[in-house]
Amino acid sequence: MTHTDPPRTDPRRIDVHQHVIPPFRGGAMTGRAGAVGWPAPAWDERSAIAMMDRRSIATGVLSYAAPLSGPDDPAGAREVSRRVNEYTAELMKNRPDRFGHFAALPLPDVDGALAEAAHALDELHADGVMVLSNVHGRYLGDPAFEPLWAELDARSAVVLVHPTAPPVAPVPGVPPPLADFPYDTTRAALHMTVRGVPRRYPRMKVILPHAGGFLPYAAHRFALAARLPTGENAGQPGGTPEDFVTDLRRFYFDTAISSGPATLPSLLAFAAPEHILYGSDFPMLPEDWGTGFDAALDEYPHWEPGRLHAVNRENAELLIPRLGMP
DSSP states (O other): OOSOOOOOOTEEEEEEEEEEEOOGHHHHHHHHHHHTTTOOOOOOOHHHHHHHTTTEEEEEEEEESSSSSSSTTTTHHHHHHHHHHHOOOOOHHHOTTEEEEEEEEETTTTTHHHHHHHHHIIISSSSSEEEESTTOOOOOOOGGGGHHHHHHHTTTTTEEEOOOOOEEEEEEOOOHHHHHHHHHHHHHHHHHHHHHHHOTTSSEEEEEEEGTTTHHHHHHGGGGGGGGGGGGGGOOOOOHHHHHHHHHTTTTOOOTTTTTTTHHHHHHHHHHHEEOOOOOOTSSHHHHHHHHHHHHHHTTTTTOOTHHHHIIIIHHHSSSGGGOOO
């Protein structure tokens, strides 16, 4: 039986998809947004907390969702990731009740990413790490990244895979965040799955933003990859299409920009109930746009008892127990 009573806004949401823009990166972020025709995001601690109060968000887990440097500047990526992570860690240290932290890693520099992950998780007490869906055109199933996944799996770490522009031309007239970002999330998840990453590293908990792109809707179509000869998909884990779907269901999914009347039912039908998390995508998604998606989530008429609260809070507490502490 479905729950048909009008749901009430949960006053204690945990937002696993919220972004930080340190003051020393504001210009870079504004320039990047302008280059793709997207509203320039602005962020500071006070406005972020005010936004969370307006939207019933108790805690926002912050991440820096942009390339750290150009493809030929690994030293720059290491420097920027360290500065961003130490800035965000200080925010979390001062307000652990309001902020969490997914640390930026300087991929494709695997040695740098391993060092930064250790520093962030051990010294800065980050709640997890964040990587982009592709790094200068290299996707996350790349064998070169195996040492990082092995280390994060050993730590049972939480990993947010944030989308970025794919290495293809955008749809004319459509900013990449609208079409290309969910496309690239899907590509990243498929590449990891075909290469067997979720199966080999089951203790690593990977969050896909925006309901996983197109993955829930097309998961059983994608599972036909299991029927292809393994020689054409080196690294494919093998098994049946059902096994492939099981691997896809290992991912976690957030609801940012994804509570529309077609998207939400697809996500709920596919994802494990405890693997769906609330996300706002603030400030990359302007607040006045995001509140409409909040309302759609709250007003969805077919929630089973307790499931909306699980999405809003309980699932995040299971994933990151610190967030459930009083």
